[in-house]
Amino acid sequence: MHNPQLNRDGELIHLLSIEGLPKAILTQILDTAASFMEVSSREVKKVPLLRGKSVFNLFFENSTRTRTTFEIAAKRLSADVINLDINKSSTAKGETLLDTIDNLCAMDANLFVVRHASSGAPYLIADHLRRIGRNDIHVVNAGDGRHAHPTQGLLDMYTIRHYKQDFTQLRVAIVGDILHSRVARSDIHALTTLGVPEVRAIGPETLLPKHLDKLGVQVFHDMEEGLKDCDVVIMLRLQNERMNGALLPSAGEYFRHYGLTPQKLALAKPDAVVMHPGPMNRGVEIHSAVADGPQAVILPQVTFGIAVRMAVMSIVAGNS
Ligand code: CP
Numbered sequence: 001m002h003n004p005q006l007n008r009d010g011e012l013i014h015l016l017s018i019e020g021l022p023k024a025i026l027t028q029i030l031d032t033a034a035s036f037m038e039v040s041s042r043e044v045k046k047v048p049l050l051r052g053k054s055v056f057n058l059f060f061e062n063s064t065r066t067r068t069t070f071e072i073a074a075k076r077l078s079a080d081v082i083n084l085d086i087n088k089s090s091t092a093k094g095e096t097l098l099d100t101i102d103n104l105c106a107m108d109a110n111l112f113v114v115r116h117a118s119s120g121a122p123y124l125i126a127d128h129l130r131r132i133g134r135n136d137i138h139v140v141n142a143g144d145g146r147h148a149h150p151t152q153g154l155l156d157m158y159t160i161r162h163y164k165q166d167f168t169q170l171r172v173a174i175v176g177d178i179l180h181s182r183v184a185r186s187d188i189h190a191l192t193t194l195g196v197p198e199v200r201a202i203g204p205e206t207l208l209p210k211h212l213d214k215l216g217v218q219v220f221h222d223m224e225e226g227l228k229d230c231d232v233v234i235m236l237r238l239q240n241e242r243m244n245g246a247l248l249p250s251a252g253e254y255f256r257h258y259g260l261t262p263q264k265l266a267l268a269k270p271d272a273v274v275m276h277p278g279p280m281n282r283g284v285e286i287h288s289a290v291a292d293g294p295q296a297v298i299l300p301q302v303t304f305g306i307a308v309r310m311a312v313m314s315i316v317a318g319n320s
Contacts, residue, residue, distance in 0.1 A: 014316060030161060034158075170196050
């Protein structure tokens with residue numbers, strides 16, 4: 001089946017999901033990001049790769065890290081960046097998503113960065129651009145519903161490679177609300193594609209999707225058992241805004257069973273790193289002593305995100 005993210009030569013033209021992307025493309029993005037990390041350490045951090053291009057940030061959902069790092073990344077690539085204020089846009093007057101896109105195309109947009117509460121919204125835009133013959137305009141998914149958050153998945157892989165080097169020797173645990181998490185889905189596809197031999201999902205039955213085993217993931221409901229000898233622990237936020245009904249007894253009870261404390265972290269390998277995509281709920285899924293402790297790499301994740309987003313935008317914009 002044709003992958004709408006790839007052109008006829010198998011090159012990346014949109015980044016919509018990690019699912020279905022070959023290992024070679026994931027590695028190309030990580031290697032390109034590494035070169036941008038070198039550029040970021042220089043006094044002049046800008047490169048001219050997107051000079052004269054317009055990047056539109058379309059965030060229909062709240063964001064701190066993703067929106068800001070996409071803006072920084074696009075500016076470091078010398079693009080013009082337009083942040084659409086959705087609350088003040090004509091979407092609030094009932095204009096459809098695709099009518100908004102048509103109008104932004106008429107303003108010479110070259111790349112849309114899209115976050116939307118509806119799973120599939122970035123696919124809809126990419127498909128619309130194909131139908132109207134605008135193969136020169138690219139779409140990057142910045143998080144769609146529960147479906148995917150591919151640049152978060154890629155920056156997580158960059159972080160893991162930075163601290164652990166070899167994906168093929170690792171045991172990685174993803175802990176918490178996997179059911180509602182687009183980050184978890186993107187991480188699982190990326191980890192398995194890059195050859196991580198053991199991916200564990202830890203959480204209560206109510207917050208784990210069924211059939212995780214079909215994705216090559218081992219399921220644990222006991223956090224202490226699941227954390228044993230892990231090299232990487234990825235904590236997830238409780239996605240209260242995406243839950244229908246009571247899936248948990250209380251935040252306190254959740255923390256007791258699934259909150260990452262120094263005592264529980266001691267069950268992982270001594271050099272294990274702790275990651276979190278943010279925003280964190282301290283005292284709900286993670287203890288402050290861990291979040292601010294020596295094994296946490298949560299803020300480096302954010303920094304790596306700039307280089308990874310530079311890599312993704314420069315690669316898709318270089319293909320048509
Ligand atoms: N990780 C992440 O997507 O954070 P934001 O919601 O702040 O963008």
